[in-house]
Amino acid sequence: MTTEAKRGQFFAAPPMAEPVLPWRPEYGSIDDPPHSREIGADVYVFTAPDYALSVNSVYAITPEGVIVLDTQLLPRHAEKLLQDIRKRTDKPIRFVSNSHHHPDHILGNELFRNEGAELVSSYFTARLIDSHTFWYLQFLNGVWGGHLPAGYVVPRSTFTRSRTLWLGKEPVQLFEFADSTTISGETVDITVAWLPRQKVLHVADLLMSRMHTFFADGTSVPDWLAQLENLRKLVQDLKPRVIVPGHGLPGDAGLIDAQERYLKAVRRLVMEHCDGGASPLTDEAKDRLRQDIINELPDCGNHLALDISLQLIQLLGPLAFLVGRPGKPRGARIPTLI
8 A cells, every 4th residue: 555545544453463373173163053952941051162162141031031141252153042042932032131241241242232132231341341342352353353243232231239130020130249349250240140930040250161261361360269169158048950150061069169170270280380470471381381281171171262361371471360369358249139
């Protein structure tokens, strides 16, 4: 392009326009299908393929309409989620709740807004979606490129601490398990959803089931372990029939123990490869660390999540991952639940 053609124009050059990590066959492909399963009482879990990070969306069908928890990363999977709902009901989609601001849970919002759903999140999550998603899209463009949406939608219906959504006589209780004042694990914001009649607890990315965990975008292992203790207390009180993690297979309270084992193992290995956190993660150390994590945790799938995490921890350094919040950790402020 000539100098004359450039004059008086702005040009955007995304910093991550090129691939940010080499593609591996185990990641799968864009054509891999998602799948869905009923977990009882007209509640369904829709799971993206490994290519899209095995992210879960949950939807519940009630006599007065449908509620959806999280809306996927790629538009093609948001559309598949909508098709899955429409195979089972023609009732209106009344609400969509975003559990936190990470793009794999919110980039399908526009499709559901266009279906007439009310988009709901905590105020803190809405602010983070508004401030962070543009930059996430720049980074993720180096992974998924043109498969990503061109923009994003921020929920306008927000709450602090807790909110109950009513579908006729059916309540769905939302409450902030992590916010700007509490300890944070995988993310600084987490809204947990409780469906009391169905006895289903959606805990978002507090837990990831039988897959590698994201552990770089604000992750603090000591704080996350403290969060898991808070989650144990909540599960003891509510006695959910099913716990749905943000990624991977639904299960029971054993998911908490598995997440704890994973975090402790990865923390130990990161410390070994980074001199207790004093040294950056070199390319050579990253390759060794990756293989050691896979060897120690052979039952965990979705190596794409692992590789994105290692790439980020190399960029950001290991200390934030290894060090917790100073002082006594403050747990979630749990409201009275039905």
